[in-house]
Structures are given as structure tokens and as C-alpha cells.
Amino acid sequence: MTESLFFAPRDLPARWRHERIFTFVDTTFSAFLPLWQRWRDDDARCGRLHVVAIARLNALNDPPSLDDASPLAAELARAWPMRVAGVHRLEFDEGRVVLTLAIGEDIQDTLAKLWLRADAFHVEASGDPRKLCKTLARFAAEDATVCANASPDLHPMLRRALASSGFECLPDATESRLVARFAPRWRVRRHDPPLPCEASAREAIVIGAGLAGCAVSSRLAGRGWHVTLIDRHALCARDASGNPAGVFHPIVWRDDSVAARLTRAGFLYALRRWRALEDANHDLHRSGAGLLQIADTADDADALAAAIARFAYPSDYVQPMTRADASRIAGVDVARGGWFFPRGGAISPAAVCAAQIADASARITPRMNTEVARIEHDGRIWRAFDASGDVIARAPVVVLANAHDAARLAGLYGEPTRSVRGQLTLLDRSALDPLRMPVIGEGYAVPLGADGTLIGATYDIDDPDREIREAGHAENIERVAGMLPDLSRVPADVRAGRVAFRCVTSDRMPMIGQLADENAARRDARQLSGAWPLDLPRTPGLYGAFAFGSRGLVWATLAAELIASQIEGEPWPIERELAEAIDPARFLLKALRHGEIVAA
Structure with a gap:
């Protein structure tokens, strides 16, 4: 197999040089x-090697051995x-x-769901190859090569396809493979595959230094970009990203809805990036006991237990919990069963932001205490x-990561975002002191050790009040007591509160990616x-990462990787x-x- 990867005309060391x-x-x-080994051995190698591998779920059953003689296999x-x-990005x-590893039930269907520009393909052809070949054509770069393994009887059909x-x-060609080069003599696809942003210099402006902006800055800096990071506050993570702690799950x-798949991808990618920061000796104040979610009703707990079994989720991803099991691992009584995310x-969102900036400080220039009134191209x-x-600041690329203000700066159609006031409550001594892990459900409770227990949060749409309200504390206590009943039996002492404002859309999904050219669209x-x-039509060099609602921790790192991939013309880290x-x-x-927009 190794020889077939490198023979002419593929000759990868020469082509990627x-x-x-x-x-x-x-x-x-x-x-x-x-490929990785050949890349390492080549002094004239490409700057960045992407391998997009497609496999079925059972391919993950047998990882390479840590004792493997090959150090790369052990890595x-x-x-x-x-x-x-x-999609897993390693x-x-x-x-x-x-390595972008796409896992699905059907190889060809999984491949077709991606979005990328490929320089070379190594594929296994079987059955009717026409769908596979059309997918290859959608992704092929100029002069892309294909090495297709196929049985001899399939060769004629594969050649035609x-x-x-x-x-x-x-x-x-050999008895077991065909070789081809992308050289269309007519237009064979409606859209060309993604290209890098046309930038005169690898410089970007990122507006907003919360979870979204710090993550984008980090991902661009890691690719060699110089970033000017602008924020109206004196320090990073002062708005919603400045909460004492945030939960992630x-x-x-x-x-397996779009929301479920998206949060799964974001959650797993965030874990990888956080571990890399921790390996670089950054303390993110991350808890290690897992997180427990309490079902809204007993029927929901039963339904989710059945879904976890049906999807065959591994126990290190999620485990169904009876009420007794959930109470045991939580350390306090819970109202219902639910599910546990190990x-x-x-x-700490602020610690994550600080680590990302510190890790890439040589390529990031912060401009704090600075408010952007407008942007112009x-x-x-x-x-x-x-x-x-x-x-x-000036640069060929701008990323709007400034939550509520992004829509104004970009002039987006229809006021797509709204503000949600969220009040947190920090309890001093309470019946939740024995709590061993974060618990979420109708509200959330996060043990902070000697600092008490953080609970919340209210959800006040379009409410601009920044003042702490006693009614908000009472609402938080009542909501959390609905899933952790001990809180209603013993009076709790409120130590402090905090108000922050989330940015949301009507469909509760974030805004991530390149912005449209709305003037051209109207025309x-x-x-x-x-x-x-x-x-x-898209606005050249203008991207957004905002409206994360309550899921900034889960979405921010994935959003940053998607935007960086779009800017660089790399394979996207999630399905299209x-x-x-x-x-x-x-x-x-x-x-x-x-038909709500009339041509200008």
C-alpha cells in the first residue's frame, strides 16, 4: 500500500514540495x-499536511498500540x-x-458531506462508482490525482465514471488499481471547492476578546497570522466570558439532531485544545469529576437512557443514571435520574482566554480599552x-467576535440577534456544600470549593438592567432546588451575584463563518x-463568531477552527x-x- 501512495504521477514529495x-x-x-512519516523525512515538505480519512465507526475499535515500535503510531x-x-480533528x-477523521455509516455518504479542496485521493471503489467520482470532482484541486483500488471487473465502469x-x-493502471488526474474539458461542478482568502498579508483584526475572539486569535496565530485583538475592556474575558466558571458538555x-452533532463536535474539539494548553502548563481551573445532567421529567430520563443505548454511545462519552446512581455520584440528593458526562x-472561561493569548503572544497584539465604532473595506x-x-487597525481580514455589537458593525439583515440578561448567584454556606461535580438541568450548580457554590442563571430576554436583583437570586435558588431538593430544605446564604449578557439568535444556533455580501444579494x-x-455572494475577508448564547465554551474553539479553515482554504472541521x-x-x-427582499 505504501508504494501506491508515492508512485508517479502521484510523487507526493515532489508535488507537495x-x-x-x-x-x-x-x-x-x-x-x-x-504520509506523516514521508512528510517528516522530506526537508522540502509542505508547510501544513492535511489528511482527510473516511471510516466506519468500527474503525475506532482498535487504536494503535502505545507500545508500537513506530513512534508515530504511538502518538x-x-x-x-x-x-x-x-468529524474528529487531530x-x-x-x-x-x-488528521481529519470523518466517521459515518457509509463511506461514500460520509465523504460527500464534507467540504474541502483535495490535491490527491486514495479511494476504494466498489459497486456503482458514479456517485464516488462525482464527489471527487466536487473536491478536486487543479491536477489532483486519484489512485482508486478496484477489482478488475470494475475497471471499465470506473474509467467511464x-x-x-x-x-x-x-x-x-495495474490489475488492482486505476490512476487518474483531474483535467476537465468542460465544467463538471456548480461550485469550485474552497480556496484561501485573498489576503495581501497574513494579518487579521479580531474584534472582541472573549471566548470567541481569543479562540479565533489563537487558531490564526497558530497558522502564522499576525492578529490585532481589539476589545473595549482593559482585560480579556470581561463580559459573559468573565463568569467565575462555566459548564461544558x-x-x-x-x-442525533444537528444541534446534538454540532455540540458533540465542539465538545470533543474543545477538550483537545484545552488539553494542549494544559500540556503547555496553563492552568484552566478545569474540574475533573465529570458533569451530571438531571432530566426534566422521569419520562425524559427513560427516553434518554433508551437513546444512549440505541446510539451505542461509549461510557466515556455519556452514561444513563437512575436517581439513586445520580445522587450517589453527585454527593447530594437529586430529584430525578438523568445522564452523566465523564x-x-x-x-474558568477567563483562564481559557488568558491561556490562548499567552500561548500565541508573539503573533497577537492586544488593543484593550478600545471601542470600534465602524469598519470599512x-x-x-x-x-x-x-x-x-x-x-x-488595518488588515485584509476582520473577524467579528463581539457578541451583541457584531450585527451592528456588519449591518446584518433583520436584526438576527437578541440580548439575554443572565444573573448568577454565588452561595456561601449551603446544603450544596457536599456537591462533588457540576450539575445541570433546570438550572446549574457548580461547586467552587472554599469559594462556595455558583448557581444560575436567569434568562431575561431584552432586559438591559445591569443591577443585581434579589428576585434573581430567589429565582436561581428555586430553579436549582427543583433538581437538588436539599437546597429548598436549608436556607442558603447568598455571598454575591453577577450579571452578564448573552447574545442569541431566534434559532438558538451561533453565527459562525464568512458573512454574506448583503448589498450584492439584494441587487x-x-x-x-x-x-x-x-x-x-460573500463579503471578502469578513467573518463572524458570535451569538453563542450559553454554549460559548463548547462552540468557541470549533468556531475558531472553522473560521481559520475557511480563511486558509483548508478542509472544514465539520460536515457542510x-x-x-x-x-x-x-x-x-x-x-x-x-421573497422578503426586493431587488435594489
């Missing part, structure tokens, strides 16, 4: 280790992903080698201005009435369907489809 990024797609899940074993479906050699999809079959529900927990460069009209409204996300569900242009797209 001095390239910034090289992307290899493999549907056999066998290419990664030999892969240490990074081996949890046994759940979806990074090696300080992020210069990336490749040719009709724009590939030129080459004379390097995926969603598990009766069906890898969930609580963490001259066709090449973005400029951020203060209220006096002075230029704060072409009639032609775009049946548009799909890839049809929309999930990216479209959080596309900042989705409300504009809906308005165009419904």
Missing part, C-alpha cells in the same frame, strides 16, 4: 501514518478519538500535520475606526430566490450541513427564499 498546504483524501484509513494512539460518529507536529467527472485516466437527545465539567483592506474617526435578489448557501446550520447568512438566505 514548498507548498503551504497539501490535502490528501483517503477512504481506506490506511494512508495517514506513511496517534495517544490522540485516538472517542468512539462516536462525526493535530500533530505543532499543528503542521492534521472518472472520465465523465472530468478525470483523465493515466496508463499507470454536549447535547444528547432522542435523535468528560464534561466546569472551567476599500476593496483590498479592512479598517477599524474609533468614534473620533481615527484608524485603530441579485430575484436570481437568488432559490439559492443555497454556496450560491450567496452543520456549517450551514450556523452560517451567519442563513437568515438572509431564508428571506431571499421567501
Whole structure:
């Protein structure tokens, strides 16, 4: 197999030589280790090697042995992903080698759900190859090569499918494989695969230094970008990201919905990035006992237990809990059963932000105590201005990570975001002192050791009041007592409170990705009435990461990786369907489809 990866015309060391990024797609899940080794051995290697591997769930059953003679196999074993479906992104050699592992029931269907530009393919062809070849054509870069393993009787059909999809079959075929090069003589796809942002310099402005902005700054700096990070406060993480602690966990529900898949991807990717920061000696104040979710009703607890069994989730991802089991592990009485996330927990958002900035400090220039009044694009460069009209910073790329203010700066259609006031309560001595782990449900409770127990939070839509309210404390205590009954039996002492404002959308999904060119969309409204996300005109160099609601910890790192991948033209870290569900242009797209926008 190793020889087939490197023979001419593939000749990968020559083709990736001095390239910034090289992307290899493999549907056999066998290419990664030999490619990684060849990359390491090549002094003229590409700057960043992406291997996108497609596999079924059972491929995760047998990780390489930690005792393997190959040090690379041992490294892969240490990074081996949890046994759940979806896209797993693993990074090696300080992020210069990336394995994007897409796990699904059907290899061809899973591949078709991704979005990327590939330089080389190594595929296994079986059955009718036409769908596979059309997918390869959607992803192929100029002169991309295909090595297709196939039985001799499938060769004629595979040749025809490749040719009709724009590939030129080459004379390097053997009894077990065909070789082809992408050289279409006519247009074979509606949209070209993703390209890097056209930037005159690898410089970016990130507006907002909370969880979203610090994560984006870190991911761009890790790719060699210089980032100017602007925030109106004196320090990072002063708004919602400044809460004493935040909980992190995926969603598990009766069906594997878009929200469930998205939070699973965000949760698993965040765990990887946080572990990398902790390995670099940053203390994130992360709890280690897991997180318990209490069901709203006993019927919900039973339904979720059945769903966990049906999806065959591994025990290190989630475990169903009876009321007795949940009370035992929590250390306090709980009202109902629920489910336990062994890898969930609580963490300090401010510590995460500080670690991300410190880890990439050489490439990040903070501009604190600075408020951006407007942004402007001259066709090449973005400029951020203060209220006096002075230029704060200039760069070819801007990322809006400033929550409530992002929609204003971008001038988004239809006021898609709303503000939600959230009041937290810090309890001093209370019946929750024995609590061993964060518990969530109708509210949440986070043990902070000697600092008491953090509970919350109220959900006051479009309420701008920043003052602490006694009624808010009472509401938080009542809500948490509904899942932890001991809190209602013994009076609790309130030590302090905090008010922060979340930014949400009507569909409760975040806004992550490149923003649409709304002026161009209005001009072409009639032609775009049946548009799909890839049809929309996009604003060059303008991206957003905001409206995270209560899930900033779960979504921020994944949002940053998606935006960095879009800017760099790299394979996306989630399926295209999930990216479209959080596309900042989705409300504009809906308005165009419904005829709510008239051509300008």
C-alpha cells in the first residue's frame, strides 16, 4: 500500500514540495501514518499536511498500540478519538500535520458531506462508482490525482465514471488499481471547492476578546497570522466570558439532531485544545469529576437512557443514571435520574482566554480599552475606526467576535440577534456544600470549593438592567432546588451575584463563518430566490463568531477552527450541513427564499 501512495504521477514529495498546504483524501484509513512519516523525512515538505480519512465507526475499535515500535503510531494512539460518529480533528507536529477523521455509516455518504479542496485521493471503489467520482470532482484541486483500488471487473465502469467527472485516466493502471488526474474539458461542478482568502498579508483584526475572539486569535496565530485583538475592556474575558466558571458538555437527545452533532463536535474539539494548553502548563481551573445532567421529567430520563443505548454511545462519552446512581455520584440528593458526562465539567472561561493569548503572544497584539465604532473595506483592506474617526487597525481580514455589537458593525439583515440578561448567584454556606461535580438541568450548580457554590442563571430576554436583583437570586435558588431538593430544605446564604449578557439568535444556533455580501444579494435578489448557501455572494475577508448564547465554551474553539479553515482554504472541521446550520447568512438566505427582499 505504501508504494501506491508515492508512485508517479502521484510523487507526493515532489508535488507537495514548498507548498503551504497539501490535502490528501483517503477512504481506506490506511494512508495517514506513511504520509506523516514521508512528510517528516522530506526537508522540502509542505508547510501544513492535511489528511482527510473516511471510516466506519468500527474503525475506532482498535487504536494503535502505545507500545508500537513506530513512534508515530504511538502518538496517534495517544490522540485516538472517542468512539462516536462525526468529524474528529487531530493535530500533530505543532499543528503542521492534521488528521481529519470523518466517521459515518457509509463511506461514500460520509465523504460527500464534507467540504474541502483535495490535491490527491486514495479511494476504494466498489459497486456503482458514479456517485464516488462525482464527489471527487466536487473536491478536486487543479491536477489532483486519484489512485482508486478496484477489482478488475470494475475497471471499465470506473474509467467511464472518472472520465465523465472530468478525470483523465493515466496508463499507470495495474490489475488492482486505476490512476487518474483531474483535467476537465468542460465544467463538471456548480461550485469550485474552497480556496484561501485573498489576503495581501497574513494579518487579521479580531474584534472582541472573549471566548470567541481569543479562540479565533489563537487558531490564526497558530497558522502564522499576525492578529490585532481589539476589545473595549482593559482585560480579556470581561463580559459573559468573565463568569467565575462555566459548564461544558454536549447535547444528547432522542435523535442525533444537528444541534446534538454540532455540540458533540465542539465538545470533543474543545477538550483537545484545552488539553494542549494544559500540556503547555496553563492552568484552566478545569474540574475533573465529570458533569451530571438531571432530566426534566422521569419520562425524559427513560427516553434518554433508551437513546444512549440505541446510539451505542461509549461510557466515556455519556452514561444513563437512575436517581439513586445520580445522587450517589453527585454527593447530594437529586430529584430525578438523568445522564452523566465523564468528560464534561466546569472551567474558568477567563483562564481559557488568558491561556490562548499567552500561548500565541508573539503573533497577537492586544488593543484593550478600545471601542470600534465602524469598519470599512476599500476593496483590498479592512479598517477599524474609533468614534473620533481615527484608524485603530488595518488588515485584509476582520473577524467579528463581539457578541451583541457584531450585527451592528456588519449591518446584518433583520436584526438576527437578541440580548439575554443572565444573573448568577454565588452561595456561601449551603446544603450544596457536599456537591462533588457540576450539575445541570433546570438550572446549574457548580461547586467552587472554599469559594462556595455558583448557581444560575436567569434568562431575561431584552432586559438591559445591569443591577443585581434579589428576585434573581430567589429565582436561581428555586430553579436549582427543583433538581437538588436539599437546597429548598436549608436556607442558603447568598455571598454575591453577577450579571452578564448573552447574545442569541431566534434559532438558538451561533453565527459562525464568512458573512454574506448583503448589498450584492439584494441587487441579485430575484436570481437568488432559490439559492443555497454556496450560491450567496460573500463579503471578502469578513467573518463572524458570535451569538453563542450559553454554549460559548463548547462552540468557541470549533468556531475558531472553522473560521481559520475557511480563511486558509483548508478542509472544514465539520460536515457542510452543520456549517450551514450556523452560517451567519442563513437568515438572509431564508428571506431571499421567501421573497422578503426586493431587488435594489
